[in-house]
Amino acid sequence: MTPTAEQPESSGATAPPAHARPAEDVVAALGTDLRTGLTRQEALARLEEHGPNSLPEGVRESALSRLLRQFKDPMIYVLLAAAVLTTVLGEVVDTIVILSVVVINAVIGFVQEGKAEDALEGIREMLSLDAQVRRDGTWQTAPAEDLVPGDVVRLSSGDKVPADVRLTATANLRVEESALTGESVPVDKDPDPVAADSGIGDRTSMAFSGTVVAAGSGTGVVTATGEDTEIGHITTMLEDVESLETPLTRQMTSFGKKLSLAVVVLALVMFGLGALLYDYTLGELTLSAIGFAVAAIPEGLPAVLTITLALGVQQMARRNAIVRRMASVETLGSVTVICTDKTGTLTRNEMTVRTVVTPAGHYEVTGTGYAPEGDILHAGRPVSAVEHADLRALAVVAARANDSTVARQDGRWQLSGEPTDGGVRTFALKAGVRGDEDERVAAVPFDSAYKYMATLDHTPDGLVVHVKGAPDRLLDRSDSQSAGEGTAPLDRAWWDRQVDELSAQGLRVLAAAARRAEPGATAVTTQDVDAGGLVFLGLYGIIDPPREEAVEAIRACRQAGIRVKMITGDHAGTASAIAREMGIGDGAPAVTGARLESASDEELRTIAAEHDVFARTSPEHKLRLVRALQADGEVVSMTGDGVNDAPSLKRADVGVAMGIKGTEATKEAADVVLADDNFASIEAAVEMGRTIYDNLRKAIVFILPTNGAQGLVILAAVVLGLTLPLTPVQVLWVNTITAVTLALALAFEPSESDIMHRPPRAPGGSILPRSGLVRIVYISLLIGGGTIAVFLLGEDSGSGLAESRTVAVNTLVVGQIFYLFASRFSRTTSLRRELFTTNPVSWVCVGVMLALQLLFVYTPAMNTAFGSTSVGLDGWLVPLAVGVAVLAVVEVDKALRRR
Template structure:
């Protein structure tokens, strides 16, 4: 569409100007700034560093550094400080990755605005709107800036954001005047953040960003903090419990050391070391990094995450309710058949549409908006525009869809008088045209034949209205005559049948919802592989069922036809009443309640309204069902990886705590000091943030049932599994410790051998928790971490200066071989058992 007057049939009465030119818009953008409200500034490097240093582990490390200075051991204090700086750097890098991922998601989810630039209608980032821009507003749009109406058709705006009034405010244009310019609010203005409930308009932007009405109120609307998710609260509780236990152990060990060995400074160092070993600061880091980067990876799968906690729910979905048109099908309509007064045309005949169908097509065109976005209307415009002639036509009245009447009407003024057309569901058009029972039966029989071939069918009615008579308030008071039927072919999307089969294998019931005729729904469902079962349930039959009956029906019905947004909401509630975890797709304004009611609301990114996208937790950037299934696969993988990381964190802290405490209880030489804990953190942190986050999906990720959403992640099974894994490593390390002492190795040699066992066991626990496909799943991060760890460990044993800092002395070759081999040998039975298991432990923990 290359000129603004082409929009006239949709919303306007007179030719329109073409908006700003691009160069002028860029100048105004540079002058006024972006069209965005003030938001909380991104934290600077100093603030982020300070936040990291306030974490309990770093406070404890700071205390240890201070104790070394009190002892006069400047070298130990400097080394510990340098090591802490490295760990802080890694932590800041992880936080930076999370923030960059979230920034990328915010950029993807930035609202778009339809605007006239250089005479063309284009969609741009709403942040680039400037004063003077002409925006196009339609039903379901969120107003992107304060603007003065230029032209409007039956425009109603929900201004509850500003006024608190629930009912839509009617809007229209009025002549400019000094009084109107001075008024603070006017009926011919629309305001940023308000919602177009019905109608269409062109409006000129008069204020952007902080200069809008919402911007003047304040930025609090943009700074609402969402509640923490179930998993976040669970992790918060776990960290508090472990931290409290760590402080208790710290006090106990300090007292025990002082009583048994004397020396309060050394006692404090031993206590602090054990406390550091016990604080699981990796838990919140894992959750933050995994969910943020997981949302970024989902966006690469064409699924935009608007609410990060929704990722936790993806793996628990049991029912997936999807629209047919545009989600299962391509939403790329073409006219496939026409029926009119006994005449028939089918695209399969291979001949052009004959002139006898001109009136039907022109009437269908009258029922369409000019410059339409609906694919059916586009197909009609393409076929009918050459037949419509050049006569002048002005839109007088539009009658939208009504509850219980699936039809819409447009009335036009032409030189010959008032003419119009209605289009919609055949049964609705039959009612509007007041067809005799026999003719109605004949029409619906034709519809059924076309629908059984998977075609989407609408009926068209024609209107001639006397100029002398006023138009009624309702379209069913007009006098229509039957014009005919238009049938559209909308092919199934590539890959849908395979995606439905994958979802079914994953224990997810796919339910198809459509406003189409039942026969069309049945045909498409069979092509997609959706269980038709007892056939589709029509919306009229659904309406008469009570909630209990509907819940019972949902147990075995998978196809619903002729449904409305109200039906969608009832279906979601009925399914959830049965204990299902429901994902629901939607695109319209009226779909918002169902999207909010679902456990995971999924809005259409291309054809969806702003309201639907705001109500949903996820947005499909390509409106494709295949992307939903890929998103579920990704969500399950993210959850699996969180569980793997959590189990590893629990396991790895057991031998560290054990070997910090065991020497105190046995009277042997201490193995772990703060410098050693920091070294181990340099292995643990990358393992969590890099290795497990990048772990590919398990082979059975889409062959197991959905997880129970009520089962806590840090449940008894995970805790027991992690503690048992760690206890095995503790036993191996303790055996190495005892063997080295029995062979009368020097204290530094005992410490070195035991530390080698701890580090090797740490890497072994990473491998164990990666899952059964260690050698088959590509994850370069694991091998990088393993190689880096081995290199640094070898340096601490081979370089005397580094060995001195770690208080190490190279043990005998036999003891060293035992330290390197025993932890891995101890894990072999566990690895074999998990490989043979039907499903990975991580997936069910």
């Protein structure tokens, strides 16, 4: 067996992890040699044992399975049952109509979901294609998937790290790990071991597979490949994470089962009562039972559900949100907690100088990102660097001790270089200082060993050494500070306090210093800088600024009763500072990953409920937090952009990925992808989701009373021994035209004015509110009773059976039209201007339904097919009176509830 970094060949005991052991011990444990690397034979043997350095293929869902999944819905079963019943009735046309609804429902879902590829594919693409590896004593280029534990590899600026590597030597090596850890700035790497319990973001002696070398170079030995890497570990987590059903799916499943059972039971009861009480023939009872079932089954409900969600998907696409599963739009509207990453989600992922400190005072810098747009303020007023020598000196160092550039490309300011240097460069440009490269004579590049960068530059005052770096390193090398046109003794204690104050605000602090160089100097070295004699110029306070629109979005979410929690891999101080600016956590300190690591599941539930800011978290921590919140009954949305977010996005009730800066793995694990990376789009999605759910409730509370009224007509007639006021085929006619017209109109309703002032609905509750159940009962009685009464009055007045039934059908249709008007506004009165202006589709649907009903009444072909006949004006006035009564009763009910 090949030795590993954690399991020395000579010992059966488990050694400390590779990041916590001296590099030479790790190399020895892996049985390799830094000077020669592995032999070709040894590499092949280890490749046979460990397998290729790639991630396993995930099981993909076939197109057929995805299509069949669209039919796994209780309401679809109800539709299919209705189709069977209409087939039994011999109404082939109506059977085709119902089956068409089923097929359209399935096709919309199938197309909308698109290619449901596994998130593993996105993570696989993060592995490097090639690697610089030492084999048989020579450096050579090899495919990354051929790497094995024990291989010696070389890393250079711009490389993707091909495997998990224990570093053995570094030269100014900095690695961009934000996709894995969430930290917003590159991490300085060093071969020295770190504590065994260090989080991923603090393992500075390691370079992890899939991360990117931002600067410098290094060598190291491979400790893990494939699924044994940190990215591979996330892959395993993704495989183990179970995707949850959405609240809407759970509610509609339960609702469909209960409704189907109730219809079957009532049909059997009606059949039994008719047989016991009256002399109906078996054929008449069977026909009546089928008619009742057809009347009571809401054929249009699944179609309305699908169309309502599809319309929401289209509207979200116009708001730069790509929805991968339709039900996710509704789920966003039901969330009680939004867990969000910080870097690139709440913040711009563009380092910005916010504050500068000179011996003369503090300056605030406005503007965000790399666009050199903004002011420098002193005592609240804009100032010019030309008039403030101390400020200009700081800007000169920012411009000259800097290898980054910012330039306008395609209408946007783009950074070339490291984010921190970009922020400092932008500050210099705001101060009016460019720092042309042709004035540089020599430079000492930044290195984590000494933590500064120095340049030797030609200036109008002669040769000057400009130094930018860590405050403590520059203070150690300074013996004076600037003071007007001259210098003054260095006040080290004062500067230390300034550094502490800026750090407490979550700012990354850099310092600037300078000194004159000897005339004719042509080089600058670390010995020149370390010799001291620098003049300390001041400090830069840098931060990854929050998105302004995200602050408003968080405020809107809180107003809507939704808690927003920040979960980031960044440092606690930075996380707390950003949280304060965003309005998250009420100023409480961040909970660190170390505390989460030691907490039991029960303790974690308490921590997750009581705190809103979490820092230095790993992928496991994020996943545990989401599970803890769900265990408390919360409906959780998780947003993020890094690979470290993928498992928690998949586990959340709805995962939201950033489309621009997000990794492919994150996008594939998510339900919704934001094309503009804008947290404010999540708030818009919440509003859209609530509107969709509101409209679904309206549709259900509209459809069920109409079906209830139709079922009541047949049930009452059989129980009372009356002639059927409606034939089964007439009931099917009303059901069909209602489903394709009136019920559809509610899908187009805009948001009601108070939609974002309501608290989230209780997770797991019924889709029908108690008031909706009450309304279903009394509207069913009102419309059903009115239809029976109209039929009986027609018979008593001597009208024929066909004419009485035709007026009864008109009563059902007109009553439903007026009930639609009342249903469009669930809480406020419908008797207002918005009834005519906010949803023109509703009036089109009413017009179509009336046109179809006129055909039903006045065309001979329809009279023959449905047993209807022409009627006079009375055949419409009586139904109109019933419709007005329905509208009046609902409006009185709403008025009483508002009080």
